[in-house]
Amino acid sequence: MWDRLIRPIDPWLLLFTTLVLILSTILLFSASNRDLDMIINKITFMCIALTVMWLVANTSQQTLIRLAVPAYVVGLLLLIAVALFGDISHGARRWLHIGVTKIQPSELMKLALPMMLAWYFHHFETSIRWKHYLFAAILMIVPVGLIMKQPDLGTSLLIASSGFYVLFFAGLSWKFIGLLGALGGGLAYVVTHWNSCINILHEYQCRRVATMLDPMQDPLGAGYHIIQGTIAIGSGGIFGKGWLNGTQTHLDFIPERTTDFIFAVFGEEFGLLGNAILLILYLLLIGRGLIIANNASTLFGRLLAGAITLTFFTYAFVNMGMVSGILPVVGIPLPLVSYGGTSMVSLLTGFGLLMSVQGDRKLMKS
Template identity: 75%
Template sequence: MIKRIWEGIKRPVDPWLLFFTLLVLVLSVVVLYSASNRDMDKVSDKLTFMGIAIVAMWCVANISLQNLMRLALPAYVLGVLLLLGVQFFGVTSHGATRWLNVGITRIQPSELMRIALPLMLAWYFHHFEAHLNWRHFVVAALLMLIPVGLILKQPDLGTALLIAASGFYILFFAGLPWWLIGAMALAGGGMAYTVTHWNLCIHLLREYQCQRVATMLDPMEDPLGAGYHIIQGTIAIGSGGLLGKGWLNGTQTHLDFIPERTTDFIFAVFGEEFGLAGNAVLLVMYLLVIGRGLTIAMNASTLFGRLLAGSITLTFFTYAFVNMGMVSGILPVVGVPLPLVSYGGTSMLSILTGFGILMSIGRDRKLMKA
């Protein structure tokens, strides 16, 4: 009886992806204990979030690839309708309207689009696989721009950029021409130079977003205000040296110099206490997760599976890159958590839901072989 139950539990699970993910999660609990000044309530919350997210991952892994394809269009339409609902009935907090009150709780519809948009675009290209042309890429770009534009209006630049990245990866894996990618890169670089050189930022972005760009370029311009986060983050990472100051011994952390140290800036805590060597270990763990995801994408049995697995995996990479970049001072501060490590349940749930989809794609290949 117990053996049958165990076989049913492990049937949809990809053991390597689960193992690498659990390594990161265990490390995250260790870091959070120090970053929160040994606050067991936060550690307990983190463990609860982990349990819920792992169960969600397992449930999603049990959904067949065919049913995932059936869910793509309804999930996308629901996500867009909820984003429109935010525009008209949204709850405003800290100057941003990103939440929707549904009676018993508040939800953030942009989180749904992290999964719904890649699902929709992967289904779309799979549906027209036999005769793809440039028109399909135009339609796909429009499907991507609708939710991204609605999220930018909230405003939530960080989430909009991440969701746009997840859509771009689908376009890339579907065969977006290299010349067009190069042209987009040149146009983006030219626009960035023009905006910063001619001081046009204020006409294109909100004032606080312009401030973030200016702070990234010169954090010492306002060291006790807008530049404080980046300055303290880089000091903490630099003071860690090669081997770090040791667990629970980070001075920047425990003297309360690092802001948001359990969420967006937890990487600064990790870098201070475990040093360059610890950062290297964390990067290896992330690379193992990413490598396994790309292996699943490469071996997927359908175009839908390949596109979706590739997008989920590279979006996870983007999360890690953006967070580490903003904490290190090479990217603007955009409020992106360190994936699986930062305190909080919403981000972890969306990431592990994506990993559940990866497991479903991997299981589909095994069923096709059988």
């Protein structure tokens, strides 16, 4: 019985994940000013997320393949429902009331889209043509457009990246990728000019791009987050100021210090050495995920595992980049470290999918 319980769990993935979660709990204790309620809530969601991860890891690839289309359709219908009936909070319509609780359907789409695209290319594995990439792009653009309309730029970028990674692993031409890169660079140039930007993005999103380029143009407004984040990270030096001793943190200079800007707290208290340890743990997680993707027994498993792994990389890269001032502030949490139960559950569900892919390979061998 015990062997059946632990068989689907990948020990390396579980070890690296557990280390990051322990580190995040220690960090949250300081970032929250020793708020035990937040710590208890985080531990509760950790237990829920790890349970969901184990359940998903025990799900066979064939079952995942059958669930891919229904999950995508349900996610799309929920996004449409959000656009029509969702709650408006802080100028955004992102949440939907379901009975006695609220859900954020975009979190479901983070996994449903790569599953759907992996299923689609798996279905046409022996005859993939340009028309299949075009149709896959449509499958990706529809939910991304609905999420951008909410507006939620950060989540839409994450979901778009997860879809792109599936196309990449499915063999998308490097020439086309280069063309997309050129178009993206051109678009980035356009949106950095205010008059053009407001025709493409929301005004507050344009302000974020402008303040990334020059935070001092609005040091007490849109640039405040970036300025305080970089000050905190820089003041940490090599070894940091010590756990619970961050002045920027405990004098309330760092905004959103338990969520989007928790990396600034980490950099201030644990310094460059602590940042290096976190980066190594992230790289080990990403490396293990890519190994699982490379060894997958089916195209579906390879595409899904690769997309989930690189989406995790995108999470970490974008959050660290925005806190460090090299990317705009787009509201993406630091994966497994930022406070937030929904994000943790979706991330560990993704790791459960990785374990399912790895477990299927073990079964094929035996």
